[in-house]
Amino acid sequence: MTEPILWIAPGACSLAPHILIHEAEIDFKTVVLSAKAGFPEEYRHVNPKARVPIFQLGDETITEVPAIMTAISQLSPNKHLLGKTNLEIVRTYEWFNWISGTLHGQAFGGLRRPSRFSDDPQTYDSIKAKGKKTVEESFTYIEENLKGNHAVGDTFTAVDAYLLVFYRWGNETGYDMRVKYPKFTGLVMEALKRDSVNAAIEDEGIEFWFAKS
Ligand SMILES: N[C@@H](CCC(=O)N[C@@H](CS)C(=O)NCC(=O)O)C(=O)O
Structure with missing residues (x-):
């Protein structure tokens, strides 16, 4: 192939x-x-x-x-990048759905792309404000639901890679992620030890941390 x-x-x-x-x-x-x-x-x-x-x-x-x-x-x-057991795979899809629909689509979508929610520019400020609030609620949800340095089971899965994207966007948005979300930071610091994560960041030519973070 x-x-x-x-x-x-x-x-x-x-x-x-x-x-x-x-x-x-x-x-x-x-x-x-x-x-x-x-x-x-x-x-x-x-x-x-x-x-x-x-x-x-x-x-x-x-x-x-x-x-x-x-x-x-x-x-x-x-x-086993989706998890090792049937239950872990179920948990992976639970995270996938929430990250894709709520954290990405609704929260960051509202904050960064209000035009996806309304054709009336006069509504954009309130859509952005609601998006920002949902970003913060979502980060709190992550913080409260992580039990260790991996989202699912005790090894790296696709969910850790997915969460890392939004931690980086949180940095980019100006949140003090390291101070506000120590458990989320623990997951990300663990992921940043991996060759795969560093290779992708290097291939893309992007910074992970930003001046304020
Ligand atoms: N639900 C889609 C969302 C994909 C998406 O929103 N991609 C963004 C980048 S993060 C994009 O292509 N944006 C280009 C645009 O809106 O023009 C997925 O999970 O793949």
């Missing part, structure tokens, strides 16, 4: 599957777009939803972070 292709934008949510594919030790290629410039019209046929990540695996084009991370995990089943 030809090498799979992962479409990413530096620092975007595509960082999670990018970390995971390094962790899975699969040969792959990337197509790099710019998140800030928006999804280029000329590639809309690849993903009509006009978003990254996109994963091309043989003849299949897979979109949505949780689906892509499932596909990557299935390519390296011995690494």
Whole structure:
């Protein structure tokens, strides 16, 4: 089979599957777009939803972070990147759904992309304020629900990679993540010890910490 292709934008949510594919030790290629410039019209046929990540695996084009991370995990089943037991896999999907729908779509979506929620620019300030509040509630939820340095079980899974993206966005937004969320910070510091995480950050040419963080 030809090498799979992962479409990413530096620092975007595509960082999670990018970390995971390094962790899975699969040969792959990337197509790099710019998140800030928006999804280029000329590639809309690849993903009509006009978003990254996109994963091309043989003849299949897979979109949505949780689906892509499932596909990557299935390519390296011995690494148990979705968890080791049936219950851990269930917990992974519990996190996936919440991260994708609430933390990403609703909270950061509202804060950063209010135009996704309303066509009336006069509503944008209140949508952003609600998004910010939901970001803070979500970080508190993470802090209160982590039992150790991994979100699921006692080893690194796709959920740790996914959470790390939003910790970084929290830094970028100006939250003092290290002080406010020590358990979340513990998970991230553990993840930052991994070659996969450092390789993806280096490939994307992004900073993990920001001046204020
Ligand atoms: N639900 C999608 C969300 C994907 C998404 O929002 N991607 C953002 C980057 S984090 C994007 O492509 N934004 C480009 C744009 O909105 O133009 C998923 O989980 O993959």
